[in-house]
Amino acid sequence: MSRVVVVGGSDQGRQTIDVLESAGTHTVVGVLDAALHPGTVVSGHPVVEPDDLARIGADAFIVAVGDNAVRARLVAEVRAQHPDLELVSAxxxxxxxxxxxxxxxxxxxxxxxxxxxxxxxxxxxxxxxxxxxxxxxxxxxxxxxxxxxxxxxxxxxxxxxxxxxxxxxxxxxxxxxxxxxxxxxxxxxxxxxxxxxxxxxxxxxxxxxxxxxxxxxxxxx
Structure with a gap:
């Protein structure tokens, strides 16, 4: 079971966390969102910083943003900065x-x-x-x-x-x-x-x- 960091902590982020937890196919280990302070809790999960990903054992990610172009840009950024993380679906x-x-x-x-x-x-x-x-x-x-x-x-x-x-x-x-x-x-x-x-x-x-x-x-x- 993948340990997923959800990129995006607003409305779509909360919905995506619910989907992942309802499906039970992945474990959510944190949320990445530059607009939120680290430690903020989103649907029961802490907002973390990129340097925290190894510490929390993240091995996968999903981008939870409604805007199509922004979603694509964030996927490209995470892949470039963290090539070891797998892009998963919800x-x-x-x-x-x-x-x-x-x-x-x-x-x-x-x-x-x-x-x-x-x-x-x-x-x-x-x-x-x-x-x-x-x-x-x-x-x-x-x-x-x-x-x-x-x-x-x-x-x-x-x-x-x-x-x-x-x-x-x-x-x-x-x-x-x-x-x-x-x-x-x-x-x-x-x-x-x-x-x-x-x-x-x-x-x-x-x-x-x-x-x-x-x-x-x-x-x-």
């Missing part, structure tokens, strides 16, 4: 993964997430509560599906693309890389790279730069 026991699906490292599947037959899910993908990809879909590295987002079969979602809360994507649609699909959108036609699209039916509303933030917080939070 699958909630209530997630469903078909026997012939292929799922990369560093993937987080929240409760109720479904990866159906013939799907290929890349490295570092985040699938929120109740999200699903139907048969023969491809989800690129560091893409994400927010809670309740769903696709039909034979859908392609490009690397670093975010599919928003409750969005729906119909059968055989291709969504490009580094794009954002807004909450509640219904995607009926292909969506290119580097755009923001939303609405019913979804339409492109503007272009988008790689790494542009797309997650927002309410004031005071």
């Amino acid at each position: 699958w909630h026991p209530a997630a469903v993964v078909a026997r012939d699906a292929r799922v990369g490292a560093g993937v987080t599947l929240m409760a109720g997430a479904v990866v159906s037959n013939g799907c290929v899910v890349g490295e570092g993908v985040l699938m929120g509560t109740g999200s699903s990809v139907d048969h023969d879909c491809t989800v690129g590295d560091y893409a994400s599906l927010a809670p309740g987002a769903r696709t039909g079969g034979n859908v392609s979602i490009g690397p670093f693309t975010a599919v928003g809360l409750g969005a729906s994507v119909v059968h055989k649609v291709a969504i490009g890389a580094h794009s954002v699909i807004g909450a509640g959108a219904v995607v009926l036609t292909d969506v290119p790279d580097h755009v923001v699209a939303y609405g019913v039916p979804a339409s492109v509303v503007r272009t988008r730069d790689e790494g542009e933030p797309y997650l927002t917080r309410r004031r005071g939070r």
Whole structure:
């Protein structure tokens, strides 16, 4: 059983710790988060510093950050600084993964997430509560599906693309890389790279730069 340090101690970090502990496949030994003081407790686990990893016996890590580009950057940083740590995944026991699906490292599947037959899910993908990809879909590295987002079969979602809360994507649609699909959108036609699209039916509303933030917080939070 791997001894995992969770990188990220905010909302996604707490959720990921819960997934890991519910699954019982890894032991969480600490949290890395430069924004939190060492010794702060996150879901029962202490925030540690990078120099503490050998002391606590960490041999694996997972990045628990909602933003796709930030998640990828942190994975690259940890790999460069701690090449001995293995990148592991967190699958909630209530997630469903078909026997012939292929799922990369560093993937987080929240409760109720479904990866159906013939799907290929890349490295570092985040699938929120109740999200699903139907048969023969491809989800690129560091893409994400927010809670309740769903696709039909034979859908392609490009690397670093975010599919928003409750969005729906119909059968055989291709969504490009580094794009954002807004909450509640219904995607009926292909969506290119580097755009923001939303609405019913979804339409492109503007272009988008790689790494542009797309997650927002309410004031005071």
